[in-house]
Every structure is written in structure tokens, then in C-alpha cells.
Amino acid sequence: MTVLERLIQNLSRLPGLGRKSATRIAYFLLNADDAFNKNLAGQIEGLKSSIRRCRVCGNYTETEICGICSNPSRDHSLICAVEQPQDILTIEATHEYDGIFHVLGGVISPIDGVRPEDLNIQELVRRVGQGDIKEVILATNPTVEGDTTALYLAKLLSSSGVTVTRLATGIPAGGDLEYADRTTLARSLRGRTPLSY
Amino acid sequence: MGFTEVRSFNFRNLENLRICPDTKTVLFVGENGQGKTNYLELLYILCFGSSFRTRRDPHFIRHGMKEMSLQGTLETRDGGQWHVKVQVRQGKKDIFLNDKRIIDRAELLSLSPCIVFSHEDISFVNGSPDTRRTFFNQTVSICEPIFIDALRTYKKILKARNAALLESREDLLDIYDVQLIQAGLSIMSRRSETLEEFNKLLTPLYKEISALPEEVSVLYRPSWPVGSDEKVLKEYLKSKREVDKERGVTVTGPHRDRFSVTLGKVDFNAAASTGQTRLLSLVYRVVQAARYLEKTGKPPILLLDDVLLELDASRRIRFLERLPEYEQAFFTFLPDEQYHRYRLDDKKVYTLVNGRAEEG
Structure with missing residues (x-):
């Protein structure tokens, strides 16, 4: 196997990349100038040493405590529990939420070998127990495993006195009913709300 | 067309x-x-x-x-x-x-959707509980595809609960019980409503085609106590947890529901002849088709595989006359x-x- 083939093989392991795209990228790199390649290689190499998990919430950060946790103007009485650090980016992009986060690192699924103790759950309980938290928003995905994890957390936090809420599910705003899948539509019908003016 | x-x-x-x-x-x-x-x-x-x-x-x-x-x-x-x-x-x-x-x-x-009438249908009447459930699941699903999602969700929760049983995870079992009950109750209510409508069509139709006086109907026998709400079922599942753990599987729930057939006041399968059983399996399909037409307003496509062979001449005519619009x-x-x-x-x-x- 040549160096180029090995590179293509490794690139095609990246999410969303098939062999064709991997080949395109490999040839692009082959023709790119040395400085670009060196810079890119350096960034990949340094990724794991310069980025770590936030000591408080588990988000990715270059400092010990992430920018969200260390921001005093955010509402520190509101915690949003998410499955993965990527979910923080998604929620942040809405500019609707000014609380803080907690990354669980996955969802409970015994079939896949993920048990509650494998997730960042104890730390969430500890944070809630410190007393400043008023509400925990459970933002796990609306899947069977996401629901299991949310219910598990709700039970665990039920004696803590904080309000526990779950993200609403339903049809996407600005979307077309025609394109909503039937499960989503059925959930929306069950969770319909009264309208008045 | x-x-x-x-x-x-x-x-x-x-x-x-x-x-x-x-x-x-x-x-x-x-x-x-x-x-x-x-x-x-x-x-x-x-x-x-x-x-x-x-x-x-x-x-x-x-x-x-x-x-x-x-x-x-x-x-x-x-x-x-x-x-x-x-x-x-x-x-x-x-x-x-x-x-x-x-x-x-x-x-x-x-x-x-098409509705197929075949020799194997006889097992919907006298076959294993699993085969009988398959028929009624299909009867609901062709009219309400959302029911397929409900079954898939239930199956997924069941699988996770069984995995938690093997590890005796009491904390997780409490959660899976809640999820299983919510998913299970929606399946049970669809099954029971469907069966009520099914029998309304089945009983007279069987009588007409068979030209026999006895009344045939299908009885839905859920595995969980009938009429229980979430709270009661939570206790019920808890009372069965030791058995579940011993067996390593969830022994109660809609995946163990049964459907039995009665002829007059007796069990159909104990009393009926092979001919009657075959005829009933055909009538099951006619009702499935008729219910689909009634629910959706769309006539289905019918596939009939050598089935008339099993009927005597007069029943053949009556059967064909009573096929719903297709x-x-x-x-x-x-x-x-x-x-x-x-x-x-x-x-x-x-x-x-x-x-x-x-x-x-």
C-alpha cells in the first residue's frame, strides 16, 4: 500500500467522508503548498493536547473552565443537560439560552454497554446539590435512550427541590407539515397547545 | 386503478x-x-x-x-x-x-396496500399467539402506519429492559417500567378498539358465508390486567420483577397478549372443523379489507391464492359476493x-x- 493509499484509507474513516471524497481530499493535499499542509498537520497534532474537557460542565475548552461556565453574566441557576458537547454549539446558535450547560457524554443504553455510571451524571447531581440551581433542562434527544436518560435524571433529581423540565418536541418551525415524519406529527398532536388572542 | x-x-x-x-x-x-x-x-x-x-x-x-x-x-x-x-x-x-x-x-x-388471502392464513386462527398477534398488528398498521412506530418503540424499550434484567439493575428497571407501560398502553388501546370494530364486521360476515347459526368472535386477552392505569401497572410490573429477573426476560406485556376465538360460548379451535377454520381465516381477510376501506375510504388491492378451492360451491359464491369493494x-x-x-x-x-x- 502506498503512502497516498494509506492516507485515503485513513481519511475515509472520518465521519461523512466516503472513499471518493477521501480520494479528492488526498489529491488536494498532494497538490497543496507545504505551509498549508504543515499548518493543518500541526493543528490536528495539537488538537488533543490543547483542547480538554471543562472541569465544571464537560464541554470542550482550551482553558480549565470553559467560556460559558466562567461567564458571570450568564444565568448560573439554570443548567441544560445535553448528550454531547456538539449539542451546546447547536443550542448556543439560537441565542435564546443564557444559562449554563452540563455534558452527559452519552445516553443510557445497557444493550450498548452504557450504564448511568459511565456517564457524567454524579457530577450533575453534585452541581445541583450545591444549592444555586433552580432549574435543570433535560435536552437529551427524543429517542428511546434519550427518554430513558431524561426519566432517570428526573427521578434522581426529584428529591433535590429543583424544577426539572424536558425540551418540547414537535414540528419544526417554518417547516411544512407535509415533510414532518409521522412520529413527530403524532407527538405534536398529543402535545398541542391552546391558541388565543 | x-x-x-x-x-x-x-x-x-x-x-x-x-x-x-x-x-x-x-x-x-x-x-x-x-x-x-x-x-x-x-x-x-x-x-x-x-x-x-x-x-x-x-x-x-x-x-x-x-x-x-x-x-x-x-x-x-x-x-x-x-x-x-x-x-x-x-x-x-x-x-x-x-x-x-x-x-x-x-x-x-x-x-x-394489498391484502393477501393464502393457505397459511389458517395459523392466524389456530396458530401460535405470536402469529395471531401478527395478524392483528397488521390489521391496525395498514390503516394507521403510526402503529408500526409504536410497536418498534415498544420493542426497543423491551430489549433495553431485558438487558437491564440480566444485570439486575433495579434503578434502570424502574425507568424502563415507566417507558414500557406508556408504550404498552397505547398498543393495548389500539388493539382493543380495533378488535371491537373487527368483531362487528366478522360475526355477521362469518354467519352469512358459512350459513351456520353460531356466532364467531375474537376475544382480546391482554397480558396486563385489563383497565389498569399507569400507577397500577407500575405496581404490577414490580410484583413480577423477580420472575422477570429469574427468566432473564420480561414475562408480561403486550408482546405476550393473546387473541382467542369463540364459537357461541365455546372455544372455536376446540369445536370447529378444519373447513370452518379455513373459512374463518378467509373471513378474517375479508374483514381486514373491509375495515381498511371503511377507515381510509380507499379500496385495497386483493391477492387471492387458490383459496376458493377450500370452499364448497355455495360458499364460494357467497364469499365472492361479500368481498368488499377493491x-x-x-x-x-x-x-x-x-x-x-x-x-x-x-x-x-x-x-x-x-x-x-x-x-x-
Whole structure:
């Protein structure tokens, strides 16, 4: 196997990349100038040493405590529990939420070998127990495993006195009913709300 | 209108074919072993993306060949024209609807489901609890595809709960109980409502076709105590938890629901003759079709595989008269059957020899 083939093989392991795209990228790199390649290689190499998990919430950060946790103007009485650090980016992009986060690192699924103790759950309980938290928003995905994890957390936090809420599910705003899948539509019908003016 | 064109390539023992069954009734006539049932199976696969005879897709491929494909053009009442293609290649099945690959074959359900009448249907009446559940699940699903999602969700929770049982995770079992109950209750309520409507059609229809006085009805016997709410069921599941843990599986729930048939006041399967059982399985299908028409306003496609053979002459006539309105019906007949006597309008007859179909 040549160096180029090995590179293509490794690139095609990246999410969303098939062999064709991997080949395109490999040839692009082959023709790119040395400085670009060196810079890119350096960034990949340094990724794991310069980025770590936030000591408080588990988000990715270059400092010990992430920018969200260390921001005093955010509402520190509101915690949003998410499955993965990527979910923080998604929620942040809405500019609707000014609380803080907690990354669980996955969802409970015994079939896949993920048990509650494998997730960042104890730390969430500890944070809630410190007393400043008023509400925990459970933002796990609306899947069977996401629901299991949310219910598990709700039970665990039920004696803590904080309000526990779950993200609403339903049809996407600005979307077309025609394109909503039937499960989503059925959930929306069950969770319909009264309208008045 | 139904199917206006059907093509097959390397499908079972059928010669690669293109037929245009543009009539309301289509008859496949041939001796046994000439491929009659394969034609019905082909149409069924185009309607549902799977077979009623095998769960293994590679079985569709003609012996010695590596791939196969089926194509059908389906015209619906609302003027829609749909091109369905099902192919198996390198052991993988793909389904295309108007040239776009679909991921969930349940999408085909909204087009035009077919209802197949076959010899194996008898097990819906006297077979294992699992087979009987399959029939009633299908009866709900063809009218309400959302029920398929409910079953899938339930199955997923059940699997997770069973995994938690093996590890004796009490903390997780508490959570799975809640999820299982919520998913299970919605399945139970759909089953029980459906069965009520089913019996309303079944009892008179069986009486009419059989010309026997006894009343037949199907009894839904849920595994969980009837009428229980979430709270009661939570306690119930807790009381069964030790047994569950011992067996390593969840022993109660809608996956263990039963359906039994009664004849008058006695158990149908203990009292009925084979002929009566066969007739009831046919009536099950008629009711399934009638209920689909009633619920959706759309007449289904019917596939009838040699089923009239099992009835005496007078029951054959009564059975045909009581078929609900259909979009298109495909019958298979043996050559010596007097099929031209049946009042089937607008028909096309195909004679089958060695998997080849010839019109006329």
C-alpha cells in the first residue's frame, strides 16, 4: 500500500467522508503548498493536547473552565443537560439560552454497554446539590435512550427541590407539515397547545 | 386503478416478464408448481417491500443468480402514478419510489396496500399467539402506519429492559417500567378498539358465508390486567420483577397478549372443523379489507391464492359476493376450476406454464 493509499484509507474513516471524497481530499493535499499542509498537520497534532474537557460542565475548552461556565453574566441557576458537547454549539446558535450547560457524554443504553455510571451524571447531581440551581433542562434527544436518560435524571433529581423540565418536541418551525415524519406529527398532536388572542 | 404494469428480473422461477394487468380483475391460471403464488408474492413485495412467505430477501433471487429486481407502476384513485422498484443486490435490498430510494418501507403503506388471502392464513386462527398477534398488528398498521412506530418503540424499550434484567439493575428497571407501560398502553388501546370494530364486521360476515347459526368472535386477552392505569401497572410490573429477573426476560406485556376465538360460548379451535377454520381465516381477510376501506375510504388491492378451492360451491359464491369493494384483485386458479362462472367483471386471464405468463 502506498503512502497516498494509506492516507485515503485513513481519511475515509472520518465521519461523512466516503472513499471518493477521501480520494479528492488526498489529491488536494498532494497538490497543496507545504505551509498549508504543515499548518493543518500541526493543528490536528495539537488538537488533543490543547483542547480538554471543562472541569465544571464537560464541554470542550482550551482553558480549565470553559467560556460559558466562567461567564458571570450568564444565568448560573439554570443548567441544560445535553448528550454531547456538539449539542451546546447547536443550542448556543439560537441565542435564546443564557444559562449554563452540563455534558452527559452519552445516553443510557445497557444493550450498548452504557450504564448511568459511565456517564457524567454524579457530577450533575453534585452541581445541583450545591444549592444555586433552580432549574435543570433535560435536552437529551427524543429517542428511546434519550427518554430513558431524561426519566432517570428526573427521578434522581426529584428529591433535590429543583424544577426539572424536558425540551418540547414537535414540528419544526417554518417547516411544512407535509415533510414532518409521522412520529413527530403524532407527538405534536398529543402535545398541542391552546391558541388565543 | 391499481397495477398497470409489472416487470420482474431473476425473480424466483418466473421468466423475466413484463405484464400490463390494466383490468380490475386479473386471473393467473395454471397447474401447481407453475409459479402462480410467485406472481402474487411479486405484487405483495411491490406493495409492502417484503414478502408474506419469507423473511429472507435473498430467497427472492432465482437459483444460481446474484441479483433480482421487481418494478411496478401503480395508479391510485387520486390520479397519482407511482413507480415502485424493489431490488436485491449483493444480499442487500433497496426500495425505490419514483426513482428515489426510501429508507423505511412503511412509506409504501400510504400508496395502496394489498391484502393477501393464502393457505397459511389458517395459523392466524389456530396458530401460535405470536402469529395471531401478527395478524392483528397488521390489521391496525395498514390503516394507521403510526402503529408500526409504536410497536418498534415498544420493542426497543423491551430489549433495553431485558438487558437491564440480566444485570439486575433495579434503578434502570424502574425507568424502563415507566417507558414500557406508556408504550404498552397505547398498543393495548389500539388493539382493543380495533378488535371491537373487527368483531362487528366478522360475526355477521362469518354467519352469512358459512350459513351456520353460531356466532364467531375474537376475544382480546391482554397480558396486563385489563383497565389498569399507569400507577397500577407500575405496581404490577414490580410484583413480577423477580420472575422477570429469574427468566432473564420480561414475562408480561403486550408482546405476550393473546387473541382467542369463540364459537357461541365455546372455544372455536376446540369445536370447529378444519373447513370452518379455513373459512374463518378467509373471513378474517375479508374483514381486514373491509375495515381498511371503511377507515381510509380507499379500496385495497386483493391477492387471492387458490383459496376458493377450500370452499364448497355455495360458499364460494357467497364469499365472492361479500368481498368488499377493491381497487384490483388478482386470483390464482387451477385450470380445471370453472372460474368463468364467477361473476368477475373486467378481467384479464393469464395462463402460466413454467413461470411464463401468456394472456388468454
